[in-house]
Amino acid sequence: MQLSGGEILIQFLKDEGVEFVFGYPGGAVLHIYDALFRQEDVKHILVRHEQGATHAADGYARATGKPGVVLVTSGPGATNAVTGIATAHLDSIPMVVITGQVSTPLIGSDAFQEVDAIGITRPCVKHNFLVKDVKDLATTLKKAFYVATTGRPGPVVVDIPKDVTDPGIKIEYEYPQTVAMRSYHPTVKGHPGQVKKAAELILSARRPMIYSGGGVVLSRASAELTDFVRQLGYPITSTLMGLGAYPSTDQKFLGMLGMHGTYEANMGMHECDVLIAVGARFDDRVTGDTRKFCPNARIIHIDIDPSSISKNIRVDIPIVGDIKDVLNDITAAFKELKQKPDSEALASWWKQLERWRSKQCLKYDRNSDLIKPQYVIEKLYEVTKGEAFVTSDVGQHQMFAAQFYPFDKPNRWINSGGLGTMGFGLPAAIGVQLGHPGADVACVTGEASIQMCIQELSTALQYRTPVKVVNLNNRYMGMVRQWQEFFYDSRYSQSYMDTLPDFIKLAESYGHVGMRIEKPADVEAALREAFAMKDRTVFMDFITDRTENVYPMIVAGKGHNEMHLAPECLMDNPDDRELA
Amino acid sequence: MSMRHIISVLMENESGALSRVAGLFSARGYNIESLTVAPTEDGSLSRMTLVTQGSEEIVEQITKQLNKLVDVVKLADISDGTHIERELMLIKLRAQGDSARSEIKRMVDIFRARVIDVSDDTFTVELTGSGDKLDAFIKAVDTGFIMETVRSGATGISRGSKSLQV
Ligand SMILES: Cc1cc2nc3c(=O)[nH]c(=O)nc-3n(C[C@H](O)[C@H](O)[C@H](O)COP(=O)(O)OP(=O)(O)OC[C@H]3O[C@@H](n4cnc5c(N)ncnc54)[C@H](O)[C@@H]3O)c2cc1C
Numbered sequence: 001m002q003l004s005g006g007e008i009l010i011q012f013l014k015d016e017g018v019e020f021v022f023g024y025p026g027g028a029v030l031h032i033y034d035a036l037f038r039q040e041d042v043k044h045i046l047v048r049h050e051q052g053a054t055h056a057a058d059g060y061a062r063a064t065g066k067p068g069v070v071l072v073t074s075g076p077g078a079t080n081a082v083t084g085i086a087t088a089h090l091d092s093i094p095m096v097v098i099t100g101q102v103s104t105p106l107i108g109s110d111a112f113q114e115v116d117a118i119g120i121t122r123p124c125v126k127h128n129f130l131v132k133d134v135k136d137l138a139t140t141l142k143k144a145f146y147v148a149t150t151g152r153p154g155p156v157v158v159d160i161p162k163d164v165t166d167p168g169i170k171i172e173y174e175y176p177q178t179v180a181m182r183s184y185h186p187t188v189k190g191h192p193g194q195v196k197k198a199a200e201l202i203l204s205a206r207r208p209m210i211y212s213g214g215g216v217v218l219s220r221a222s223a224e225l226t227d228f229v230r231q232l233g234y235p236i237t238s239t240l241m242g243l244g245a246y247p248s249t250d251q252k253f254l255g256m257l258g259m260h261g262t263y264e265a266n267m268g269m270h271e272c273d274v275l276i277a278v279g280a281r282f283d284d285r286v287t288g289d290t291r292k293f294c295p296n297a298r299i300i301h302i303d304i305d306p307s308s309i310s311k312n313i314r315v316d317i318p319i320v321g322d323i324k325d326v327l328n329d330i331t332a333a334f335k336e337l338k339q340k341p342d343s344e345a346l347a348s349w350w351k352q353l354e355r356w357r358s359k360q361c362l363k364y365d366r367n368s369d370l371i372k373p374q375y376v377i378e379k380l381y382e383v384t385k386g387e388a389f390v391t392s393d394v395g396q397h398q399m400f401a402a403q404f405y406p407f408d409k410p411n412r413w414i415n416s417g418g419l420g421t422m423g424f425g426l427p428a429a430i431g432v433q434l435g436h437p438g439a440d441v442a443c444v445t446g447e448a449s450i451q452m453c454i455q456e457l458s459t460a461l462q463y464r465t466p467v468k469v470v471n472l473n474n475r476y477m478g479m480v481r482q483w484q485e486f487f488y489d490s491r492y493s494q495s496y497m498d499t500l501p502d503f504i505k506l507a508e509s510y511g512h513v514g515m516r517i518e519k520p521a522d523v524e525a526a527l528r529e530a531f532a533m534k535d536r537t538v539f540m541d542f543i544t545d546r547t548e549n550v551y552p553m554i555v556a557g558k559g560h561n562e563m564h565l566a567p568e569c570l571m572d573n574p575d576d577r578e579l580a
Numbered sequence: 581m582s583m584r585h586i587i588s589v590l591m592e593n594e595s596g597a598l599s600r601v602a603g604l605f606s607a608r609g610y611n612i613e614s615l616t617v618a619p620t621e622d623g624s625l626s627r628m629t630l631v632t633q634g635s636e637e638i639v640e641q642i643t644k645q646l647n648k649l650v651d652v653v654k655l656a657d658i659s660d661g662t663h664i665e666r667e668l669m670l671i672k673l674r675a676q677g678d679s680a681r682s683e684i685k686r687m688v689d690i691f692r693a694r695v696i697d698v699s700d701d702t703f704t705v706e707l708t709g710s711g712d713k714l715d716a717f718i719k720a721v722d723t724g725f726i727m728e729t730v731r732s733g734a735t736g737i738s739r740g741s742k743s744l745q746v
């Protein structure tokens with residue numbers, strides 16, 4: 001087939017099985033947009049801001065497991081995409097971002113809309129490529145998809161100068177079936193010796209703890225993890241990124257750990273004697289003060305990226321490999337060992353864990369006249385029967401969603417954990433809905449976050465993605481306000497806005513349905529009404545208690561056993577509330 | 581304990597490759613004492629030698645992070661085993677008058693260096709060896725003589741049959 005560079009790009013995407021391209025046109029990509037116009041297989045989703053394109057592609061990727069694809073122009077198109085690229089990078093999300101570039105003879109001349117996209121994105125991509133010759137285009141794209149989706153996934157940028165897509169230059173195109181890269185070979189199989197050592201240590205544990213993370217979702221290893229936990233009967237906790245990989249409603253699940261994790265999960269971490277880390281990267285929001293981290297535990301760490309291992313916390317038995325393979329191998333190793341877990345020790349460990357759980361650390365005031373954000377999430381869970389895809393923005397609402405919506409399936413909880421990008425939730429929800437057209441998709445957000453990518457309401461109308469926006473409107477940048485309350489004597493410096501838009505009118509002007517909910521008694525009915533509108537985007541503006549805080553909380557420099565607890569939770573001794 | 585490490589890297593000979601390494605070191609706050617790079621006998625590969633300083637943990641992270649770069653084909657911390665380290669220095673010295681000229685020649689002999697360029701009032705000297713040896717030479721000649729020095733940064737290779745190859 002004789003094709004131009006622009007046509008090769010589109011034909012390649014089709015051959016690669018790409019359904020959607022999230023993008024925004026401009027001078028440097030006009031040849032590509034023209035090739036796009038002349039076909040119907042690859043659907044283009046026109047966003048309203050390039051940041052929205054990257055988050056939508058990212059949401060699509062997180063919910064479907066397929067790579068998200070983005071197409072933006074040079075200069076400001078590329079720079080607007082950077083926040084979304086960095087967001088995907090920190091959470092290891094597979095994405096291919098195609099940026100237009102000025103023509104090769106102009107590169108380096110400060111040409112119109114020229115930026116060094118390769119240089120700007122280098123620190124926040126898994127890899128990037130500049131294509132200088134149309135003959136290299138197809139193979140480079142193949143490499144980009146391969147690198148983005150294998151090993152530890154991540155975003156890959158392909159920068160394509162305008163002359164490379166020139167419609168006047170046609171060359172022979174054939175879809176590259178295979179890819180050869182001598183410098184890139186992710187390890188999948190765990191080392192057998194390490195696997196055996198890990199199996200022995202796991203079976204000898206008296207107070208075990210499984211700490212699972214986003215790697216389980218990325219490895220699609222939920223079934224293997226669930227089997228692993230069930231056969232051992234060990235307790236499991238998860239990071240923010242791993243929620244849903246193990247069923248949250250199961251009794252073995254202790255809830256999220258870390259800064260806003262549960263009392264039982266964090267105390268369990270502190271007291272465990274063997275820690276089994278599965279696809280989690282010992283982030284500082286999880287470890288608290290590293291000197292106080294799991295003081296009594298020997299640690300096993302399974303991760304596909306060697307650089308995640310012993311980066312923040314030294315571990316005793318590292319296993320580099322894919323979780324799916326490694327968990328299967330450990331299970332096989334159990335069968336060869338005669339040893340069984342010590343059931344007496346385990347029973348007394350569970351007794352202790354249940355004592356911690358009985359404190360009900362997530363308890364909140366249910367008799368308030370004000371809408372409690374936690375209550376909205378609980379009702380959201382009920383109304384959607386726990387089956388919704390939930391995206392979120394960043395702040396208190398994000399933590400409430402993580403704590404009060406128990407996900408039983410992976411790929412349903414879609415949030416920016418590593419970068420913590422406000423503005424992520426709405427475009428991500430649009431991407432999720434495109435990937436799962438019939439599903440309930442909710443975007444849990446706050447009145448500050450939603451305004452960072454509010455323009456995507458327009459995209460939601462154009463593509464009829466009936467996402468439901470759950471705005472927990474506390475008239476504060478609540479997470480910032482909470483820190484100012486705790487650490488700055490309640491000096492609320494710039495953490496509220498004097499003017500907020502009328503979100504109902506705003507939603508209506510974008511062609512959607514708007515609702516304002518001001519009383520706890522109206523919460524459930526509003527949610528039911530909204531979710532019954534299967535083909536409409538609905539913006540629910542919940543006016544919530546503006547003073548609510550997220551508990552438990554581990555503040556800087558503290559260990560897992562030193563949490564701030566909610567006033568409502570059931571401590572025997574009131575002093576226990578401030579374990580610090 | 582902070583130790584000096586010499587890391588040899590084989591990488592794709594691509595235009596952006598060097599900036600990926602330099603960017604990695606600055607972004608993660610790793611220290612670089614020197615860095616040299618040039619193509620190998622296989623023109624598609626470059627060999628880089630990086631000298632860095634750090635604790636066991638930091639150097640472990642450095643090698644892992646370097647290995648993670650998609651352009652890096654292979655690497656070795658050659659200071660893990662016995663190895664040979666060499667650096668090249670070119671040094672231009674003011675050489676006016678017989679006594680200065682003979683003094684410099686004496687130094688050149690002692691250090692087994694070579695004079696590679698001569699003018700009426702200068703000598704340019706070439707010297708290879710370990711960094712310490714080059715330092716010693718600089719110290720030995722009168723600072724008043726030195727007009728210009730240029731050093732390549734350290735390169736190195738393992739002893740014996742061990743080799744870094746694709
Ligand atoms: C306001 C706010 C508050 C937060 N509070 C908390 C909190 O209380 N608790 C909390 O947990 N987080 C919290 N976070 C999130 C936190 O910042 C980190 O994003 C999160 O803890 C990282 O999760 P993870 O360790 O699962 O790693 P991820 O970022 O999900 O990384 C996945 C790991 O798995 C590995 N991996 C990937 N694929 C595979 C595979 N196939 N096989 C094997 N390994 C693989 C990767 O190499 C990586 O090491 C908060 C974020 C925000 C914005």
Ligand SMILES: Cc1ncc(C[n+]2csc(CCOP(=O)(O)OP(=O)(O)O)c2C)c(N)n1
Nearest residue numbers: 395396397422446447448449476477478479
């Ligand atoms: C782009 C960006 N800017 C700033 C921040 C810092 N930040 C974290 S949470 C937060 C407040 C969020 O307010 P809101 O969306 O109303 O959520 P709430 O905490 O009130 O639930 C801010 C400003 C951020 N995470 N992202």
Ligand SMILES: [Mg+2]
Nearest residue numbers: 446447476478
């Ligand atoms: Mg708010």
